[in-house]
Amino acid sequence: MATPPITKPIESPATVITDATCTFCGCVCDDIDITVKDNHITDAKRACVLGKSWFYGHAADDRPDCLIEGQPASVAEGVERAARILTEARYPIVYGLSDTTSEAQRVAVAIGDAIAGTVDTTTSVCHGPSGMAFQGVGEVTCTLGEVANRGDLIIFWGGNPAESHPRHFSKYSLMPKGMFVPNGRKDRTAVGVDVRKTKTAKAMDLFFQIKPRSDFEALWTLRALAKSVEVDPEQVKRDTGIELSRWQDLMDRMKAAKFGVILFGMGLTMTRGKHLNSEALLSLARDMNAFTRFVVKPMRGHGNVTGADNVVTWQTGYPFGVNMSRGYPRFNPGEYTTSDTLARGEADAALLVACDPMANFSQPARERLQSIPYIALDPKETPTTRSAAVAFTTATYGINTPGTVYRMDDVPIYLRPALSSTHPTDLEVLSAIHRRVTELKK
Amino acid sequence: MSSGYFKIAGGTVYDPIHGVDGEVRDIWIRDGQIVEKPSDSNIRPDKTLDASGLVVMPGGVDMHCHIAGPKVNTARKMRPEQKRKAEKVVRTSNTRSGTMGSVPSTFATGYKYAGLGYTTAFDAAIPPLAARHVHEEFEDTPCLDKGFFVLMGNNHFVMESIHRKEPEKLRSFIAWLLGAAKGFTPKVVNPGGVEIWKQLPSGNVHGLDENVAHFDVTPRQIIEQIARAVDALKLPHSVHLHANNLGMPGNWITTLETMKTFGDSRGHLAHIQFHSYGGGEGDENTFNSKVVELVEYVNAHHNLTVDVGQVLFGETTTMTADGPLGYYLSNAFKSKWFSSDTEMESGCGIAPIEYRNTSLVHSLQWAIGLEWYLLAKDPWRVVMSTDHPNGGSFLAYPQIIQLLMDRTYRQDMLKQVHPAVLERSTLADLTREYSLYEICIITRSGPAKILGLTRKGHLGPGADADITIYTPNDDKTKMFELPRAVIKSGVVIVEHGEVREPLTGKLLYVAPEYDTSIESDIAEWFEKYYSIRFRNYPVPLDYLHDREEVACARL
Numbered sequence: 001m002a003t004p005p006i007t008k009p010i011e012s013p014a015t016v017i018t019d020a021t022c023t024f025c026g027c028v029c030d031d032i033d034i035t036v037k038d039n040h041i042t043d044a045k046r047a048c049v050l051g052k053s054w055f056y057g058h059a060a061d062d063r064p065d066c067l068i069e070g071q072p073a074s075v076a077e078g079v080e081r082a083a084r085i086l087t088e089a090r091y092p093i094v095y096g097l098s099d100t101t102s103e104a105q106r107v108a109v110a111i112g113d114a115i116a117g118t119v120d121t122t123t124s125v126c127h128g129p130s131g132m133a134f135q136g137v138g139e140v141t142c143t144l145g146e147v148a149n150r151g152d153l154i155i156f157w158g159g160n161p162a163e164s165h166p167r168h169f170s171k172y173s174l175m176p177k178g179m180f181v182p183n184g185r186k187d188r189t190a191v192g193v194d195v196r197k198t199k200t201a202k203a204m205d206l207f208f209q210i211k212p213r214s215d216f217e218a219l220w221t222l223r224a225l226a227k228s229v230e231v232d233p234e235q236v237k238r239d240t241g242i243e244l245s246r247w248q249d250l251m252d253r254m255k256a257a258k259f260g261v262i263l264f265g266m267g268l269t270m271t272r273g274k275h276l277n278s279e280a281l282l283s284l285a286r287d288m289n290a291f292t293r294f295v296v297k298p299m300r301g302h303g304n305v306t307g308a309d310n311v312v313t314w315q316t317g318y319p320f321g322v323n324m325s326r327g328y329p330r331f332n333p334g335e336y337t338t339s340d341t342l343a344r345g346e347a348d349a350a351l352l353v354a355c356d357p358m359a360n361f362s363q364p365a366r367e368r369l370q371s372i373p374y375i376a377l378d379p380k381e382t383p384t385t386r387s388a389a390v391a392f393t394t395a396t397y398g399i400n401t402p403g404t405v406y407r408m409d410d411v412p413i414y415l416r417p418a419l420s421s422t423h424p425t426d427l428e429v430l431s432a433i434h435r436r437v438t439e440l441k442k
Numbered sequence: 443m444s445s446g447y448f449k450i451a452g453g454t455v456y457d458p459i460h461g462v463d464g465e466v467r468d469i470w471i472r473d474g475q476i477v478e479k480p481s482d483s484n485i486r487p488d489k490t491l492d493a494s495g496l497v498v499m500p501g502g503v504d505m506h507c508h509i510a511g512p513k514v515n516t517a518r519k520m521r522p523e524q525k526r527k528a529e530k531v532v533r534t535s536n537t538r539s540g541t542m543g544s545v546p547s548t549f550a551t552g553y554k555y556a557g558l559g560y561t562t563a564f565d566a567a568i569p570p571l572a573a574r575h576v577h578e579e580f581e582d583t584p585c586l587d588k589g590f591f592v593l594m595g596n597n598h599f600v601m602e603s604i605h606r607k608e609p610e611k612l613r614s615f616i617a618w619l620l621g622a623a624k625g626f627t628p629k630v631v632n633p634g635g636v637e638i639w640k641q642l643p644s645g646n647v648h649g650l651d652e653n654v655a656h657f658d659v660t661p662r663q664i665i666e667q668i669a670r671a672v673d674a675l676k677l678p679h680s681v682h683l684h685a686n687n688l689g690m691p692g693n694w695i696t697t698l699e700t701m702k703t704f705g706d707s708r709g710h711l712a713h714i715q716f717h718s719y720g721g722g723e724g725d726e727n728t729f730n731s732k733v734v735e736l737v738e739y740v741n742a743h744h745n746l747t748v749d750v751g752q753v754l755f756g757e758t759t760t761m762t763a764d765g766p767l768g769y770y771l772s773n774a775f776k777s778k779w780f781s782s783d784t785e786m787e788s789g790c791g792i793a794p795i796e797y798r799n800t801s802l803v804h805s806l807q808w809a810i811g812l813e814w815y816l817l818a819k820d821p822w823r824v825v826m827s828t829d830h831p832n833g834g835s836f837l838a839y840p841q842i843i844q845l846l847m848d849r850t851y852r853q854d855m856l857k858q859v860h861p862a863v864l865e866r867s868t869l870a871d872l873t874r875e876y877s878l879y880e881i882c883i884i885t886r887s888g889p890a891k892i893l894g895l896t897r898k899g900h901l902g903p904g905a906d907a908d909i910t911i912y913t914p915n916d917d918k919t920k921m922f923e924l925p926r927a928v929i930k931s932g933v934v935i936v937e938h939g940e941v942r943e944p945l946t947g948k949l950l951y952v953a954p955e956y957d958t959s960i961e962s963d964i965a966e967w968f969e970k971y972y973s974i975r976f977r978n979y980p981v982p983l984d985y986l987h988d989r990e991e992v993a994c995a996r997l
Contacts, residue, residue, distance in 0.1 A: 137779075143782070293643060314547060314582060
């Protein structure tokens with residue numbers, strides 16, 4: 001039987017991938033329904049404004065898989081060149097890792113070990129101080145489902161989740177109707193502490209606009225009040241910009257809460273005091289457990305920065321800033337962290353995975369990076385890929401590639417990719433580099 | 443022509459499962475398994491390891507340790523100060539670098555276990571929500587076959603099923619959850635107590651019949667019902683229990699009651715040492731050993747097994763799913779404290795501590811552990827463990843062996859601890875010395891049998907060719923800390939303490955059958971309370987590295 005001639009292209013039907021995961025921020029929402037049509041994402045149901053832009057903006061780039069000194073090359077050539085750069089260097093560094101799967105992170109750390117290099121992640125420029133504070137005093141924390149089911153006093157300190165983690169309120173911390181907070185938002189008191197009135201402040205029941213750089217003093221005031229230590233009201237007002245009576249009111253509420261939660265951001269960790277600020281906050285949360293249940297949690301930014309912390313730790317024993325030049329891991333933030341090894345002119349080659357230091361590091365660090373051979377893996381063209389000796393265009397994790405990511409509360413979540421990509425994955429490129437590096441080192 | 447055979451020739455073989463007590467024998471290996479000697483006498487092995495004059499045992503099996511997952515990894519992160527001073531694990535051409543201290547990095551963990559002749563290890567406490575994390579770490583923990591126990595003693599669905607008196611539903615849920623996590627058996631930690639910890643300041647339960655608020659069940663019901671469900675599912679291992687009131691003076695009463703609660707069900711009481719204390723509540727001055735009373739019950743009840751949880755003196759890091767215990771320890775030792783509550787499932791506490799031989803309490807803990815080994819009549823039901831790293835590191839196993847095999851050494855050590863131990867425990871009066879045969883039982887054959895691993899812990903045909911060869915030495919610490927060779931799946935992985943071929947090892951898991959109609963109930967409950975989607979929770983088979991399903995339906 002003759003088939004009629006096709007007069008118009010057949011429209012491919014749309015497919016929907018349910019329970020897909022958004023890796024844009026540390027919330028790692030895994031309830032997104034993605035509609036794909038003609039290999040394009042046309043809808044990302046339940047994604048926030050950031051998530052939508054993540055999904056819509058990640059059609060695969062029409063770029064070569066590999067560029068050597070800016071010229072198109074095969075992946076194999078790129079791998080060979082990358083392996084040579086890394087094995088010939090005296091102080092090679094591996095950096096980034098927070099926006100790729102933990103499977104790829106594991107191989108990146110293996111490369112760092114094989115080349116006697118230094119491994120560091122973007123943690124060193126965001127919540128690194130929280131990690132150091134944690135090593136000092138510990139941390140009382142929980143998974144986000146506990147916040148949703150039990151939290152009745154939620155304090156946001158030095159962060160602006162309304163804009164940085166848009167679904168945090170609705171999915172985890174403020175709105176959910178939970179087991180012990182059945183009325184959702186009505187059962188919770190929301191408190192903001194920050195130096196400026198951000199969009200987050202508007203969603204709070206109470207807001208404390210503290211003086212810039214006074215986080216430590218504010219936290220120490222609360223620690224004193226928790227233990228009924230007398231403090232000087234004038235000094236408190238002078239140091240923090242807030243009346244003592246308001247701090248006392250907050251402490252009364254904290255003690256009256258059944259399950260208090262403090263979620264903190266880089267407004268705390270990256271301002272004057274740094275890890276001492278984090279340590280003060282972690283200590284406050286610990287102190288509060290003498291009166292009620294209280295937990296604390298850093299609001300992690302990148303989709304899999306928590307995975308990077310975990311992977312680097314389980315393979316080396318330390319979370320970031322790890323040097324293996326002596327054949328075994330050593331840890332020293334400030335000495336082995338990337339902004340420092342670059343700015344001091346120590347690093348002489350780099351493997352940069354899913355990060356853009358050329359866009360956001362200090363001038364001396366960028367100048368150093370510009371002057372040394374480095375390899376960059378990124379789905380997009382960035383200032384970092386533009387100056388790379390070898391730049392690989394890789395598939396985007398979560399959109400094109402499967403794998404594991406760790407949410408900000410260490411919960412591992414698997415990815416359901418929606419689109420295929422013509423580009424290789426980070427895992428594939430890193431595995432090839434690892435194989436070649438191992439051969440060259442033998 | 444290659445025959446595919448590997449022969450271990452002329453070693454003095456210990457294989458208690460087959461009643462072999464130090465007989466000179468050959469062992470034939472092919473395709474990673476132990477096989478019969480080929481009937482054709484013309485067949486020559488490709489490789490022969492001359493073991494004459496050497497001791498040959500199955501590879502060691504650690505049935506209760508903490509080596510992977512969120513709690514262990516957090517403890518690694520938390521203790522840079524310990525690692526800096528610790529032994530260095532240097533990269534070689536075939537091994538990865540790593541760090542030691544009380545919580546070694548993954549690769550180091552695998553190498554060091556293998557270095558002691560251990561080839562199988564089970565992590566004792568994993569919240570199923572973090573199962574993927576464990577599978578990832580296991581793949582980076584070489585030289586060992588591995589499995590893990592799944593935390594269920596404070597799981598909300600479990601408690602709700604028990605409250606509603608729905609044993610079939612409970613059984614199906616347990617089977618589903620084990621399958622979802624790819625775990626090995628239910629672990630129950632401070633049943634009910636962790637949930638109360640989440641609800642109240644310093645919250646806990648203190649007895650088996652206290653009510654768990656909101657869920658209206660008791661610790662006793664939780665233990666009883668999970669134990670029954672595990673038996674009904676015919677899981678290879680029993681329920682694995684960390685009883686209530688761990689570490690508290692006077693807790694032996696709870697422990698004895700807990701033993702009785704099992705009735706006819708199988709039950710494994712983990713780190714029993716920590717649960718064998720007499721004395722008034724909160725009163726250190728009356729602290730004493732109650733091993734005699736407890737061991738009598740265990741000796742008489744063959745459904746019960748224990749691992750010891752031996753304490754060794756020195757610095758370590760405690761880690762537990764028992765949230766309130768972590769808080770207690772960090773306050774007692776004035777140490778840094780980590781706590782993390784896992785939604786719907788569990789808690790977690792971590793605190794660095796140091797056991798001192800000048801301390802009455804720590805000295806007694808040390809003695810109580812040894813009493814358990816020496817007073818238990820049936821070595822098949824008492825297993826060597828340090829509850830690594832809670833009582834001490836697994837690296838202390840050779841020292842424990844010497845304490846058990848060498849009475850003079852033990853008496854010398856006893857002179858160095860707090861003198862009150864002499865009055866408050868029976869240790870000074872115990873003259874028993876373990877034989878190599880008995881050591882073989884408590885370190886490999888016994889735990890393999892208790893775990894229901896029919897291919898581990900023995901050297902008969904069909905066993906996995908996991909074999910350790912030791913050079914005999916009167917100094918048992920020396921003998922056991924440096925095996926002559928360690929063979930895993932028929933491959934020499936360690937020789938003279940050096941790692942030769944760090945095989946990845948496989949995951950051991952169970953897949954019990956259940957009524958799948960329960961899944962819609964679970965899904966409805968799950969979507970209401972969990973912070974991830976139901977569909978994203980189970981770990982599919984293709985996520986795993988090398989793996990082996992261990993069959994249920996053991997008779």
